[in-house]
Amino acid sequence: MISVRSLVKEYRVPVRPPGVAAALRALVHREHRVVKAVAGVDFDLRAGERVGFLGPNGAGKTTTLKCLAGLLTPTSGEVRVDGHEPARRDDGFLRAITLVAGQKQQLLWDLAPVETFALNRAIYDVPLDEYRRTLDELVALLDLAPVLDKPVRQLSLGERMKCELAAALLHRPRVLFLDEPTVGLDVLMQAAVRRFVKAYNERHGATVILTSHAMDDVTALCPRILVINHGRIVYDGSREALVARVRPGRRVTLRLSSPATDDALAALDQTGAKVTARSDHELVLQVPQRSLADAVSLALARCAIDDLTVEEPPLDEVLAELFAQPGADA
Amino acid sequence: MSEAAARLPWGSKALALLRVGLSSAVAYRGEFFVWILTTNMPLVMLALWTRVAADGPVGRFGARDFAAYFLGALLVRFLTGSWVVWEMNFAIRDGSLRTRLLRPLHPFLHYAADNLAQIPLRLVVAAPIALALGLVAGPSRLTHDPVQWALLPVTLAGAWALVYCAMLAVATLAFFAESALSVWELWMALGYVLSGYLVPIELLPAGMRAVAAWLPWRYTLALPLDTLLGHVDRAATLRGLAAQLAWTATFLIAARALWTRGLKRYESFGG
Missing domain, CATH: 3.30.70.980 (YebC, transcriptional regulation domain)
Structure with a gap:
């Protein structure tokens, strides 16, 4: 389902020393340095797997996830997701995936969540009967009925995250990229989100790749773990084997x-x-x-x-x- | 959803996009009406030029001709304006473009739907201006040619498309530089003179008139305005439409090329 070979992503970062003279020099000659955020990553994921993608801040998790979601073009290497090359962002790829980030939103801020759902139905070409069926299922699983018609700005963080998940899954994606999906949520809401993601994975056979600093998310959801540090995979295997290796x-x-x-x-x-x-x-x-x-x-x-x-x-x-x-x- | 699933008909898809876009526009109506209030330059010019013409006509323009011209300019501006250069520039720079990049609808089309969904609100504002124009101009200062009346909406749609595509081309510069909006400010500064926004183009010196004919700005404002006021004949309107189309295509091609190159180096920070 997902295959990553020798993935490298470098950023060109402008270097601008302080001072007026440096600012004037930068007008005619801008200096850059290259930062290697991902330094040669390889892994494969099977359809239906739930994988935790872990690492400290700046390790390259989110950059890798963005390469997989087609938001970034790799500097080199090969990435395939559900048979597509993500950087090309073709229609078939975009219909097959979704990306949910805990600190970003796609919901229309001043409108009720149902308006975003209707927008996504149109954009993803979801037939009306299928839309109603899926929405009913998501409303039941996530207990959304009380918030469907409230403006998003009036929802709590937890309610918004549940609506984000519903908006992201209306087109029944086969691959879920979840970037810190429970950040800022209380423990009850975190547990609800985890239950939902697991139920969606089991019901639809979707592949889930999760980055999170909340280890409870990873423990509850991910039998397999990829650990990245300084842009390289330093561990790929089961959670139990990782624990046994590092701290037997x-x-x-x-x-x-x-x-x-x-x-x-x-x-x-x-x-x-x-x-x-x-x-x-x-x-x-x-x-x-x-x-x-x-x-x-x-x-x-x-x-x-x-x-x-x-x-x-x-x-x-x-x-x-x-x-x-x-x-x-x- | 399976990849082979049937696509919605384009009509029903467009209607859904426009309906949600209109809901958003209504939600942000406060912002919209503030923009309307800030678009007052034609009224300032109207006051200035009618005062100048009080002592005698300037070219073919008497005081009422100037009033009709600048009310018409305000009308065209309200109907053909767009905000996409600010919206897309901001989205590229703060990373929120991410949401649109993840959806299987090209952001150029998505932003266009958002823009077009504002038409009902724009018509609400345009209606009293059109009424004032009718009262001030009277039948003698508007075109009498039914073919020109039929071409007027085409010139307005073309003016919107030209402004929109020029904005896309400038906004996509935000992938490469921090100063895309400065480029747009330059565009607007030149457009004030070369589109007929501050002064009718026929009152410009001959050299500037000739230059204006080869540049895009006059086709964003003067073309529909001259068609409405009967200042040009059918042949000139048709030539103007061809130039308008050529400039629109040029900016769209440039925007597409910049978009493709820009996405390859996009770093999606913050998004």
């Missing part, structure tokens, strides 16, 4: 009725468990997978425990560790 083991959190003794901590240390946070009422341990059973048994025997949880380390911590590793940009 489990995070064990103990809620204590009394503080852990130094003896107990020393015994836990013998099993390979490392204390990552400690207070009188809580102890957080990073435990290697192979000694998990020993460490948990020891903790239950030597500490006064009210509650105990065992979980994967949070994805954001795993990513932070990955980016901090030497050679993470290669």
